[in-house]
Amino acid sequence: MARRSTTSGPLGIIAGGGLLPCVVADAAAARGLALHIVGISGEASHAIERHPHTWVKWGEVGKLFAALDKHGCRDLVIIGTVTRPDLAHVKLDFGAIKNLPFLVSLGMGGDDHVLSSIVRFLEGKGYRVHGADDVAPELLAADGVLGKHAPSADDRADIALGFEVVQALGALDVGQTAVVAKGYVVAVEAAEGTDAMLERCAELRRTGRTRGRGLTGVLVKAPKPGQEERVDLPTIGPETVRRAADARLAGVAVAAGQVLMVEHAATIEAADRRGLFLLGERLTLKPKG
Amino acid sequence: MARRSTTSGPLGIIAGGGLLPCVVADAAAARGLALHIVGISGEASHAIERHPHTWVKWGEVGKLFAALDKHGCRDLVIIGTVTRPDLAHVKLDFGAIKNLPFLVSLGMGGDDHVLSSIVRFLEGKGYRVHGADDVAPELLAADGVLGKHAPSADDRADIALGFEVVQALGALDVGQTAVVAKGYVVAVEAAEGTDAMLERCAELRRTGRTRGRGLTGVLVKAPKPGQEERVDLPTIGPETVRRAADARLAGVAVAAGQVLMVEHAATIEAADRRGLFLLGERLTLKPKG
Numbered sequence: 001m002a003r004r005s006t007t008s009g010p011l012g013i014i015a016g017g018g019l020l021p022c023v024v025a026d027a028a029a030a031r032g033l034a035l036h037i038v039g040i041s042g043e044a045s046h047a048i049e050r051h052p053h054t055w056v057k058w059g060e061v062g063k064l065f066a067a068l069d070k071h072g073c074r075d076l077v078i079i080g081t082v083t084r085p086d087l088a089h090v091k092l093d094f095g096a097i098k099n100l101p102f103l104v105s106l107g108m109g110g111d112d113h114v115l116s117s118i119v120r121f122l123e124g125k126g127y128r129v130h131g132a133d134d135v136a137p138e139l140l141a142a143d144g145v146l147g148k149h150a151p152s153a154d155d156r157a158d159i160a161l162g163f164e165v166v167q168a169l170g171a172l173d174v175g176q177t178a179v180v181a182k183g184y185v186v187a188v189e190a191a192e193g194t195d196a197m198l199e200r201c202a203e204l205r206r207t208g209r210t211r212g213r214g215l216t217g218v219l220v221k222a223p224k225p226g227q228e229e230r231v232d233l234p235t236i237g238p239e240t241v242r243r244a245a246d247a248r249l250a251g252v253a254v255a256a257g258q259v260l261m262v263e264h265a266a267t268i269e270a271a272d273r274r275g276l277f278l279l280g281e282r283l284t285l286k287p288k289g
Numbered sequence: 290m291a292r293r294s295t296t297s298g299p300l301g302i303i304a305g306g307g308l309l310p311c312v313v314a315d316a317a318a319a320r321g322l323a324l325h326i327v328g329i330s331g332e333a334s335h336a337i338e339r340h341p342h343t344w345v346k347w348g349e350v351g352k353l354f355a356a357l358d359k360h361g362c363r364d365l366v367i368i369g370t371v372t373r374p375d376l377a378h379v380k381l382d383f384g385a386i387k388n389l390p391f392l393v394s395l396g397m398g399g400d401d402h403v404l405s406s407i408v409r410f411l412e413g414k415g416y417r418v419h420g421a422d423d424v425a426p427e428l429l430a431a432d433g434v435l436g437k438h439a440p441s442a443d444d445r446a447d448i449a450l451g452f453e454v455v456q457a458l459g460a461l462d463v464g465q466t467a468v469v470a471k472g473y474v475v476a477v478e479a480a481e482g483t484d485a486m487l488e489r490c491a492e493l494r495r496t497g498r499t500r501g502r503g504l505t506g507v508l509v510k511a512p513k514p515g516q517e518e519r520v521d522l523p524t525i526g527p528e529t530v531r532r533a534a535d536a537r538l539a540g541v542a543v544a545a546g547q548v549l550m551v552e553h554a555a556t557i558e559a560a561d562r563r564g565l566f567l568l569g570e571r572l573t574l575k576p577k578g
Contacts, residue, residue, distance in 0.1 A: 185463040188477040
């Protein structure tokens with residue numbers, strides 16, 4: 001995996017949902033890179049239209065390649081959230097039909113299987129796939145206490161258990177995220193996503209299924225061991241902090257240098273205001289099991 | 290751990306919530322055992338009152354021991370669901386105060402830590418703690434296809450991954466239950482419980498976050514490796530099957546001989562009627578890591 005490679009030619013950004021595609025495009029543009037965004041209809045935000053762009057629907061694989069080729073993009077960043085399309089309702093263009101066996105193979109397996117298959121597929125076509133952090137390394141969470149609040153010794157123990165859980169599950173291509181309070185694993189993320197998991201923690205706290213005085217427990221987020229980091233870096237932002245605060249957690253700990261902090265300043269500000277710590281921890285990742 | 294020990298004297302049943310305490314009491318009574326149920330107020334069902342019983346509140350440790358001693362119960366079964374009591378709102382009787390350091394130690398750690406601490410505490414007082422399956426082995430899920438539907442080859446692959454996930458997490462004292470569909474781990478249970486996890490799966494399916502035609506995916510349930518099985522055997526029943534069907538899963542797989550099937554016939558009947566398979570699989574459990 002070529003990390004921190006430099007991109008000189010025009011950058012192609014294949015954009016799913018969320019803020020991240022625009023944040024990365026803005027960072028690339030600020031760096032003087034030419035770029036073209038290919039937005040996936042129904043997934044990407046219309047905010048991508050502030051940059052040169054093309055819209056493609058799921059299944060328009062031919063149109064995707066045509067757009068990239070027309071704008072001379074051999075260097076790609078694939079970024080943003082996607083729902084899993086139901087292949088039965090996707091209209092395939094000729095470019096898709098040519099690549100049908102590959103597309104069918106995507107129907108099986110965990111997220112990481114799908115993403116690394118896509119990366120290999122694009123590399124097989126001669127594209128270079130980069131991580132968002134190659135283009136905008138300033139988006140990665142730094143090491144250490146990032147806001148004005150620091151974790152307690154109890155929080156540190158919960159953080160350690162949380163990273164253990166995430167790594168054990170990551171080896172099975174499951175989650176990136178867990179919530180631990182007082183040595184008790186409250187929630188583990190799978191398909192529902194971090195926001196839904198934090199809502200569940202808030203609900204468990206409200207209904208007394210989990211307890212504690214004041215802010216208790218930590219949200220832990222790290223990439224899966226062996227995760228295809230170029231296309232699926234875990235991400236936090238102010239909304240993550242807000243939801244962690246609603247679940248009355250004491251703070252958020254992420255793998256330093258391996259988790260994107262979209263809206264860096266706003267994320268720290270949200271943690272400071274709600275009294276949560278925000279910690280970047282340098283992890284030694286175990287190799288994928 | 291003394292399993293399958295025979296109980297000759299009066300059996301004390303410390304009862305939390307759910308059907309299970311009564312099912313076990315009925316089975317013990319049918320076997321001709323004398324018994325006394327100590328029901329935890331706010332947790333146990335009033336249905337326990339059809340057997341000789343005493344109610345105790347959280348914190349009435351002295352009253353608990355007095356009831357057991359009065360009825361000559363040295364053999365205990367601890368069974369049923371409990372919420373984690375908030376120690377700040379529990380009134381302690383003298384028996385509790387004498388055992389305060391033990392009770393405080395329960396406030397930290399995962400479920401299994403708490404349960405095995407309670408078992409050791411009771412054994413330290415000279416009680417013998419039995420599993421519900423010692424008293425009523427007929428409640429355990431049998432080996433093989435239990436209803437009229439059988440898992441497909443795809444289902445078998447999902448079942449294998451599900452057991453892997455549950456065992457990896459169990460080593461960290463997390464969950465007993467996961468849902469896997471087409472090689473993709475959809476949900477992992479932690480504090481929310483199986484019912485809430487299945488509701489989430491149904492919601493993910495309804496909103497298109499997870500997809501598939503017809504009944505797809507499996508619910509897998511097994512004890513944690515090294516779990517204190519005498520007090521925390523995983524359990525399924527007709528309600529589990531109903532919720533799995535609502536989540537449009539293809540079936541339910543449990544560790545044979547290690548998972549209780551409350552309402553055995555009704556559980557199989559529910560699976561048959563909704564078109565789900567129900568499988569008991571003989572597992573080789575890895576030792577606790």
